[in-house]
Amino acid sequence: MSDTQTLIENRPPSVATLFIDRVAATPDGEAYRYPVPSATGQGADEWKSLSWAQAAERVYAIAAGLIGLGVEPEERVALSSATRVEWILADLGVMCAGAATTTIYPSTNAEESSFILADSESRVLIAEDAGQLAKARERRGDLPNLAHVVVIDPDGVEPDAADPEGWVLSLADLEARGADLLAKNPGAVKERVEAITAEQLATLIYTSGTTGRPKGVRLPHDNWSYMAKATVATGLITKDDVQYLWLPLAHVFGKVLTSGQIEVGHVTAVDGRIDKIIENLPVVQPTYMAAVPRIFEKVYNGVASKARAGGGAKYKIFQWAAGVAREHAKVSQDNFRRTGTASVPFGLGAKHKVADALVFAKIREAFGGRLRACVSGSAALAPDIGYFFAGAGIHILEGYGLTESSAASFVNPGEAYRTGTVGKPLPGTEVRIADDGEIMLRGPGIMQGYHRQPEKTAEVLEADGWLHSGDIGELSVDGYLRITDRKKDLIKTSGGKYVAPAEVEGQFKAVCPFVSNILVHGADRNYCTALIALDEPTILGWAAENGLEGRPYAEVVASPKTVELIDGYVKRLNGGLQRWQTIKQFRLLPRDLDVEHGELTPSLKLKRPVVEREYKGLIDEMYVGAREV
Template sequence: MSDTKTLIENRPPSVAGLFIERVAATPDAEAYRYPVPPASGEGPDDWKSLSWGQAAVRVYAIAAGLIALGVRAEERVALAAATRVEWILADLGVMCAGAATTTVYPSTNAEECAYILADSGSRVLIAEDAAQLAKARERRAELPDLAHVVVIETADAKPADGDPDGWVLSLAELEERGTKYLEQHPEVVKERVGAITAEQLATLIYTSGTTGRPKGVRLPHDNWSYMAKAIAATGLVTKDDVQYLWLPLAHVFGKVLTSGQIEVGHVTAVDGRVDKIIENLPVVRPSYMAAVPRIFEKVYNGVAAKARAGGAAKYKIFQWAAGVSREYAKVSQDNFRHTGTASVPFALGAKHTVADKLVYAKLRQAFGGQLRAAISGSAALAPDIGFFFAGAGIHILEGYGLTESSAASFVNPGEAYRTGTVGKPLPGTEVRIADDGEIMLRGPGIMDGYHGLPEKTAEVLESDGWFHTGDIGELSVDGYLRITDRKKDLIKTSGGKYIAPAEVEGQFKAVCPYVSNILVHGADRNFCTALISLDEAALLGWAADNGMEGKSYADVVASPRTQELVDGYVKQLNEGLQRWQTIRKFRLLPRDLDIEHGELTPSLKLKRPVVEREYKHLLDEMYAGAREA
């Protein structure tokens, strides 16, 4: 522990400094893998690699190119692109120039994109393609500080009539400019990195709020340097790991993974195309990856739906194997907690061996066959789904953090992980539970504050460094944290009973293999209701086997048979709930919730106020004529 403390306390001021150290230590080791689609557009991708030394050539060229454009220390460079290797190289280039990255989701509309660029005072925008360039061009009159747009896709870097001279250039041109600048000023990047201080701004991440404008979270260089060292200190990741990184890098969860990788020095395969995950896993064969709960839910639902489609006997085998898996995980985790060994009774072990041959081994192969651990964060994973994967040999280590705490504040400790908890705090992070149950955090990962919003900062950040997370939780005697709900999301019924909707929603996701999203409603009402959207692929597979092949999602959802199907799962859910938690009525939504309609955040979290506002007519309908206490 003393070595860990020394490692963290003696951290360098920035990840830019750590990157230079990593390149010097292992210049020829593989750093990144990335896909190159075939020129014909058909067939599998060709995966290429960059060593740390090759990555450094590009990173330093980008940094020098930005310096040549006049970017100064702490000035903002916005980055609007999907997860791809160029995102990481550009972000490192910005940091090595001593500047700060403003992250912008590529799904952000032109109006909000312009707000973020203006509010951050971004001087340069690194845009993925013509679509991202068009957003800046459309709102250029509102962006007097934006001096240049650098386009990653070279073919899309086309100036238009009305663009100021030199306003648009390609990433290749920026790197070429930087290379020439380095010939004249060979030490300029190292000088910029050497001048970085720990408290200097490194990243501005705008939170996707459910109401009003997003707030810019100011994360200094020290946050990322601390995260890199703390992640390494957990021992969860080793230099021999292969990480599959698909999470949005504009989100703090994706971004923190890049810091940890630089410190540890393992390989990262980068591809943000969510529709390619299933195809990529057997190719990348990761030993380590991070995901949000929705991905594990979709895999679970897909496996269950496939088993059901295989007939009654196959589905019965799956249900039996799922039950064995959960029991095996619960017993082995409980035994490890009390004895230090994950032993199980002989009879359970024998059943598990049979189930492994029939079900679990195929599931592990779907993840590439080498997956040692998966980190789940950003939202709560339903414990029953976590236990299912744990018993199947896919160890999901839940973690916890916020944008304001640089993502990783808690993580489950390797072999001693406990499903249903988010583990223990990272070394150097303090936690306490306030009188009202709110989780409070303090440590080197906490933000400086909200950009230009001192009043909002003061609402959540105490003068002594304690940060109000807004989440409710419980700490075990030995320091494991369990999140029970968002403070603002707790429901109080008209009968005075408190309900944590996320807990009920999580249980339903474990019960119903067809659910995509569920919102439990009941604040100031005398019973709970739910709005439910179904997973299209799983639902249409079921529909094809039940005389509705070829019908649209909306038509299948409206069918009485579908209503009856979901009603059965709701009844099953209610059997395990307290009376005041039960779902008395529900409505199926005509389409799934999504990011495009503003109902989910880019990390796939439910925006409750948006959904409740949009489907107010369905909620009102369920309570119409009911006597409200």
């Protein structure tokens, strides 16, 4: 048996056990960093730290506080908060109490929050602030199982005469109660952790469905224990790393990042404020971070826009450097695949050195200057954008997984990563491609099933443990997976040709620096069309230089000048596509797509049915008088 197999097969039953072991091994080591806004609200945040021992003191107090509230093993404790250090401490507290965390995005409305709380039969809700508490109060009559709401930040919370006595308390109150319980019964939490079994429910994550009610994915403790061991076994993270964690922890991608950290013991800097990422990176100076493709697209568009604003000469330099970056990345990756050495010809190396001094070094500095790798997941990254960053020294390791597979089933292996693929399976995970191209997964990361929905479970989970992913993909002879598209999203035109919309959309994002979101449509139609939303800061910057200064976004995108600009990029895209893939018509949307309007999931995935329904008029308009082309 290999060392990797031994590591994974001898895993403990829970991350709670891993946490206790980590605290015992490195009690004084730095565990978490978190920002504290200045008292005046002006100036930079102050970053503070928690050692593993300090984190444990709070985690055990939260666990004991929940036990004191009567929470039993496997009972659900809901957590509705943005990403912050208290989210991690609370989640660990829930697990150490033997209970199960139900995650809720803070952006979820009162109706859907109520559904999740009721369907999960959550006993306690840990709410971030007064706004999250208000949602629970609004639907209190529909939540007979909800015995308490614990508020992390109680500022602004007002008493409500309708609240049952003791229904609302602060996180500080809960920790104080827990500390009192531990003073009387020091072994209370340890006993709960020791009683946890591998198959005991640890997390209930509700998928953000595009239609109908979300489904609760049941993930037992063993899923996270496996993920902790398997991610470390890939060599992706080490004890010396500093992770910058901003992803939503209600999402399985964010959640899995906390497990591997506990196993290896490195530092994690936690701040979920997306508008602070650019400011935080030079301060935190991470060695690795995870993100979704939209973040890399925005950085790329921002760099291109800044170069364009600097004048024609600067923009030409950027375009040249971007070409060098892509060529360098493709050649070096190809050589590594063939020879094991990421070498490039002398001439290309010389050009890359110049481009690095002019462009790439500044990009790396913006990321903090120490970034070893980024992990990208949740959706496909356009290969040309991946190659650009690879050539610039920002190595983006794409990975792949589902909520139903505990997030991480594949990841690109370090130096041997291949842009355009999601890498190889994690140790212990099996994969096969079905006859229709669907990716099938099996292993210790697969869910138990959907909560209280055995029929839905049977639709995706075979009796022998194989999970239907719903994604179409191809495996290389040496085990690298390339995702083609979502099975349900494949377009078949009325001419019988299949089109993978995500592939076309990704290519457009690589050629057009102004795009924010694009949806390619064409199922059962004569030809493909597209709805395009532009990135507001980038297009407004262009507008200011092209006679449209001061105009609002909606007016800028309606301008014939803007339509002509984007048409040029559509024609450039079409030049590299098969005839049946080409975009014959497009419409610019009057605003960008967003989570608030329900067009994107909280992890920024496009909800195609929602967008197609909302903009049906624009789509139909593009097919008026359609003929075969």
